[in-house]
Amino acid sequence: MKTYQDQLQIVHSYHEIGETIAAAQFLIEKYSLTHPNFKGFELREKAKPNFILMTTEGPLAGPQIIRIPENTFEYPLHLMLNLLMHEMIHVSQKTKENLIEDKNEREWQAYYEMLFHKKFPQIPELPDFHKRFFAKKALEYFNRMGEGSELQSKYANQKLETDNLLSFLDAKTK
Structure with a gap:
């Protein structure tokens, strides 16, 4: 390559x-x-x-x-x-x-991959300000899945990872 x-x-x-x-x-x-x-x-x-x-x-x-x-x-x-x-x-x-x-599920999966590169580790990581932006977009789609829904349950661990990433990024900027 x-x-x-x-x-x-x-x-x-x-x-x-x-x-x-x-x-x-x-x-x-x-x-x-x-x-x-x-x-x-x-x-x-x-x-x-x-x-x-x-x-x-x-x-x-x-x-x-x-x-x-x-x-x-x-x-x-x-x-x-x-x-x-x-x-x-x-x-x-x-x-x-x-x-x-479900569009919300499609968007969640795509934004999650942008943050963590689990399927495509060869893609370069984003800078922190882009990660923060895309994490918030991911969470918008997660919330649109419906509180307590089957889809939210399916992605609960990934949401926790995303929340932790946002907390980490916020702590770095303080």
Whole structure:
């Protein structure tokens, strides 16, 4: 595998010539994020520094496309890799074999992976301020599962890990 710096240079080269989709494809292959249910990338409107939107679109149990901002690679590569991983998790969640119909559960699983990298340890860790942001997003979806629900019970241990991470991050900033 090429070094992170080599990959960064390749991504920047693609970005400079307007090949955002080629850069994203390169990354999902290099980081072993590919999935048979993935149909491809499409571009969407430019992201803003405080709002980077990527979405996974397609019918449940059908092929999925991921829409990424045309300026995706103007932002830090470690963040973009985590966001691409998040969307590729959604691709796998929308297969016949692994179908997760509840959106809150899908989002919980994807945000949890962004925090702890249990399925994809090869993805670079996020800085603390991003971890804090995504932990709070994860907890929003956990809370939407319904207090005391079966889904909340299923993810109770992961929620505890997330709460502990937030407490740790908060203690570091004091």
